[in-house]
Every structure is written in structure tokens, then in C-alpha cells.
Amino acid sequence: MGRVLVTGAAGFIGAHVSQALLARGEEVVGLDNLNPYYDPALKEARLQALTGQAAPGAFEFHRLDLADTEGVLGLMAARPDIDRVVHLGAQAGVRWSLEAPFAYTSANVTGHLSILEGVRRSEGRIGHTVYASTSSVYGSRQDGQPFRETDRAERPASLYAATKLAGEMMSKSYTxxxxxxxxxxxxFxxxxxxxxxxxxxxxxxxAMLKxxxxKLFNEGRMMRDFTYVDDIVTGILAALDHAPAAGTHRTYNIGNSRPEQLLDMVAFLEEALGVKAERVLLPMQPGDVPGTFADVSAMKRDFGWEPVTDLRTGLGRFVAWWRRYFG
Incomplete structure (x- = not known):
């Protein structure tokens, strides 16, 4: 078995995926540009945690921007042992896409294309690419029904969503x-x-600890399909381990399939932190959507995957980590 290229390896989900791959004995080539969208010290800390638990030579990191096409192509060509790709590197954040639009086309369009070209030029050596998209591609829905992969995704509510939808379309064309x-x-x-x-x-x-x-946008009346990171990781690995046939591109929802109100999340945090929140109710922000709800029946049917972590439990684990990390 060869190595797995993980893009966005210093990111939130990418670090967790890299850790899970290493824990099961895989070797990982990690790629990330450590950009300052948020404090790079957190990204460095994730990398330190990864290298601290990896066997010698099992984790190799490259600081590289996905939009550096020649750099990405050079790395993928120079590592013939890479046989699978988990492409998680992207510019995230709905709201920031209103302020820095070109950061999104650079990372999510040019960067996505860099990976596709690298895979294409491997001439079949890379047997499967799993990449991250987003529930945001579905746009704004008011009916409270679950989002299904067969739903039309042609009216993304933000530039971020539009660039991720572009990535899906480019992947389909390359397939x-x-x-x-x-x-x-x-x-989700x-x-x-x-x-x-x-x-x-x-x-x-x-804010609560300080x-x-x-700030509660839409006066807190937002519904979100909050999905715990460990459930996301098991879903990614399940998909990675079941490559489709050549010439096949497929898309899946991966979420908790149990939308909850933002106000419920606040209540669970109050419980875990032992602090009462002072709320400021605000209107909906541009680019945001009132609710998300994942139909994950396809993931369950094809991979036997389903989420197992409820929001109260997941937030309790987050708060426990926060206290360890920040002391």
C-alpha cells in the first residue's frame, strides 16, 4: 500500500484525517500553506501533535499553496508512492468570502484544479481521490426537508459555495x-x-469565558446539522476505502442528519462551561442560510456509515479539549 496525500493537513478536518490514517498504519504526505485566515499557531500545534504520534517516516509535511500549480504538480510527480488523495485543503468561511473573494477562487478553483491535474498526470497510479465539498452548495431552503444528493444545486448563496460547486463540476468533468x-x-x-x-x-x-x-444571527433561529469531527473522519475513510470504478464520480452528503437550533447549541455550551451567555440578537447575514439538514441514506447504503455523536456529547468533548489546550 502506498501513501495518502492529504491536502489541508494542518487544518481542522485534515489534521484529524491524517491522525486517523497514521493510527491505522498508513503513511501520509501532508500539504498545507498555513495561511493566516486564522492564527497559524493553531495549525502548527496540530502538526506538532501529528508528528509527535507518527512512526518515523510515516508523516511527511510540505508547506505549499494549492494555487502554486507547478509546486503541487512537482510534488505529486516526485512522489510515485502516492496512490490515493484526500483533498481537504480549501479557503473556508462563508462570511469572509464577501470580503476576500479572490482568496476563494485561488484556493478552491485553481487549487482544486492543481490536484485534478496532478492526479491525471499520475496516469492511473493514483487510484482514488476523495475531496471535500459543502452543504452550502444547496443554497437557501425554507421547507425544512433534508438535502438529498439528487436535489438541484444551482443557486449557491455565497461565493464560497459557488467555488466549492465549481470544484464538484471540475471533478465531474475530469472523471x-x-x-x-x-x-x-x-x-454539514x-x-x-x-x-x-x-x-x-x-x-x-x-466570548462566554471572557x-x-x-452574537446570534437571525435572532438565533438558525437550524444546523452539526456534525462531530470524528463522525466526519470515519465517513471520509469509509469512502476512501471503497473506491468507485474507473470513470465514476459520485457525491455524498456527510452530516449528523439531525438539525438543531443554534439556541440549543448555546444551551449545551452553557451547561458544559458552567457560564450563562449574554445574547445579542441580530438579523440574518448576507450569504448565510436559515437551515441545513442532511439525508445520509446513501452513505449508510454504500458504506455502512452513520453518525454516532450527539451535539451535547460533542460539545462536551470540545470544551474538555479547550480547557486542556488553553489551560
């Missing part, structure tokens, strides 16, 4: 043109230890 086996996973609101500081649960925890108010 049709060159026969690349690919699996796209549409993530991932949270947990080592998470991203721009996410609501992190912002709320930080005695500061928390």
Missing part, C-alpha cells in the same frame, strides 16, 4: 474526460476539538 475515480463529500457544519476559530461554537466559547456577549 468524464480522463476516467478518474472520484468521491465528493458534502460536509463540522465541529469538535482542534476546530476552527471562525466557527460559532468556538466564538461563543471564547464574560462577553455572543
Amino acid at each position: 468524464d474526460l480522463y476516467g478518474l475515480p472520484q468521491t465528493g463529500l458534502r460536509f 457544519t463540522v465541529y469538535g476539538p482542534w476546530g476552527r476559530p471562525d466557527m460559532a461554537y468556538w466564538l461563543f466559547t471564547d 464574560g462577553q456577549p455572543i
Whole structure:
């Protein structure tokens, strides 16, 4: 068995996936540019945790921007032992895409294409590419029904969502043109230890412990299919281990399939932290959607995967990690 290339290896999900691969005896080539979208010290700490638990030579890290096409192609060509790709590197964040749009086309369009070209040029050596998409591609829905992979995804509500949808379309075209086996996973609101500081649960925890108010957009009447990171990781590995036939591109939802109100998340954090939140109710922000809800029956049917972590348990684990990390 060869090595797995994991892009975004210093990121929230990428570090967890790399750790899980190493734990089962895989060898990993990690790629990340450690950009300053949020504090790079957190990314460095994730990498230190990874290298600390890896067997000698099992984890190799390259600081590289996905939009550096020649650099990415050079790395993938120079490592003939790479036989699978888990492409998680991206510019995340719905709201920041309103302020820095070109960062999203650079990472999520050019960067995605860099990986596709690297896989194509491997001439079949790389047998499966699993890449991250997002529930945001479905756009805004008001009916409360679960999002299904067969639903039309043609009205993304943000530039971030549009760039991720572009990635899906590019992957599909590369499969049709060159026969690349690919699996796209549409993530639904991932949270947990080592998470991203721009996410609501992190912002709320930080503010509550400092005695500061928390901002609740849409007056807290947001529904989210909060998905614990360990469940996401088991889903990614399940998909990775079941490569489709050559010439097949497939897309799956990967979520908790149990949407909960933002106010419920606040209540669980209050319980775990022992702190009462001071709430500031605000209107909906541009680019945001009122609710998400994943139909994950295809993941269960094809891989036997289903989520096992409820929101209260997951947030309790996050708070325990926070206290260890920040002392």
C-alpha cells in the first residue's frame, strides 16, 4: 500500500484525517500553506501533535499553496508512492468570502484544479481521490426537508459555495474526460476539538469565558446539522476505502442528519462551561442560510456509515479539549 496525500493537513478536518490514517498504519504526505485566515499557531500545534504520534517516516509535511500549480504538480510527480488523495485543503468561511473573494477562487478553483491535474498526470497510479465539498452548495431552503444528493444545486448563496460547486463540476468533468475515480463529500457544519476559530461554537466559547456577549444571527433561529469531527473522519475513510470504478464520480452528503437550533447549541455550551451567555440578537447575514439538514441514506447504503455523536456529547468533548489546550 502506498501513501495518502492529504491536502489541508494542518487544518481542522485534515489534521484529524491524517491522525486517523497514521493510527491505522498508513503513511501520509501532508500539504498545507498555513495561511493566516486564522492564527497559524493553531495549525502548527496540530502538526506538532501529528508528528509527535507518527512512526518515523510515516508523516511527511510540505508547506505549499494549492494555487502554486507547478509546486503541487512537482510534488505529486516526485512522489510515485502516492496512490490515493484526500483533498481537504480549501479557503473556508462563508462570511469572509464577501470580503476576500479572490482568496476563494485561488484556493478552491485553481487549487482544486492543481490536484485534478496532478492526479491525471499520475496516469492511473493514483487510484482514488476523495475531496471535500459543502452543504452550502444547496443554497437557501425554507421547507425544512433534508438535502438529498439528487436535489438541484444551482443557486449557491455565497461565493464560497459557488467555488466549492465549481470544484464538484471540475471533478465531474475530469472523471468524464480522463476516467478518474472520484468521491465528493458534502460536509454539514463540522465541529469538535482542534476546530476552527471562525466557527460559532468556538466564538461563543471564547466570548462566554471572557464574560462577553455572543452574537446570534437571525435572532438565533438558525437550524444546523452539526456534525462531530470524528463522525466526519470515519465517513471520509469509509469512502476512501471503497473506491468507485474507473470513470465514476459520485457525491455524498456527510452530516449528523439531525438539525438543531443554534439556541440549543448555546444551551449545551452553557451547561458544559458552567457560564450563562449574554445574547445579542441580530438579523440574518448576507450569504448565510436559515437551515441545513442532511439525508445520509446513501452513505449508510454504500458504506455502512452513520453518525454516532450527539451535539451535547460533542460539545462536551470540545470544551474538555479547550480547557486542556488553553489551560
